Amino acid sequence: MDPFLTLLHSFSSSLSDSELSSLKFLCRDNIGKRRLEAVQSGGGGFFSILLEQQLIARDKVSFLHILLESIKREDLVSQLNQFVEEGEVYAPDDQPDMHEKRLQKAAMEVICDNVGRDWRMLIRKLGVSEVKIDRIVVANPYNLHEQLAQSLREWQKWKGKDAKVSDLIKALRACNMNLVADKVEQKLLPLNAGTR
Incomplete structure (x- = not known):
């Protein structure tokens, strides 16, 4: 199982409806209105859209970082930082010969x-x-x-x-x-x- 997807799943289950609404609002410039409206409760669908739109990826977490900081979820920001520090995010060209x-x-x-x-x-x-x-x-x-x-x-x-x-x-x-x-x-x- 992909550790990044596991992390996103844990984030989605801990988001309140109002936090999800805030996240959707913050992404209006990046994601179409119809797609955002389709996301009802739980952040799973929201994170799926972010992945599909390539706004986030296992080696591209800065957008997610900004979103989580914007809704004042410091606990999730620190989980994301720990994920990055533990080396879960790595570049494919950083491999031995x-x-x-x-x-x-x-x-x-x-x-x-x-x-x-x-x-x-x-x-x-x-x-x-x-x-x-x-x-x-x-x-x-x-x-x-x-x-x-x-x-x-x-x-x-x-x-x-x-x-x-x-x-x-x-x-x-x-x-x-x-x-x-x-x-x-x-x-x-x-x-x-x-x-x-």
């Missing part, structure tokens, strides 16, 4: 197969926030392997092109998971040899 992605994929397979219950320590060492870790655990309550895999993908997404396999190895060693770090290095040897 293909060789680094191949290395990451291989390293992450080894890590998922060899790191057990202590996976949270590793993910914390990589800098992923507790909020994200908890969200991943809730989404995959009985699957340790998937919790770790999702957490590693979250780290990858958050770091973008700064996500390096060397950081994974350093974090493993810092958590005294030297055997896993050695296995990762062994797995990467043939991949690295192919680029020389």
Whole structure:
């Protein structure tokens, strides 16, 4: 499920009718009158229109920020800021090159197969926030392997092109998971040899 849509859904359920009316009023220059009138209660339809009109997107939240500030919903503004700070908004061109992605994929397979219950320590060492870790655990309550895999993908997404396999190895060693770090290095040897 898209975290941005989840955020918008939580916003829509917390808006009062008068706040929704205010938002519709503020958007009169951007959205046709008929479309705005079709939005009755709850902000779900309103946010759908904003998405369709490309006024907001997961990497384009300034318009939404202004709207929420205008109706004095500081609580929603801070949720939006937290969403942005946690790295949910990222640029597609901020990705590692293909060789680094191949290395990451291989390293992450080894890590998922060899790191057990202590996976949270590793993910914390990589800098992923507790909020994200908890969200991943809730989404995959009985699957340790998937919790770790999702957490590693979250780290990858958050770091973008700064996500390096060397950081994974350093974090493993810092958590005294030297055997896993050695296995990762062994797995990467043939991949690295192919680029020389």
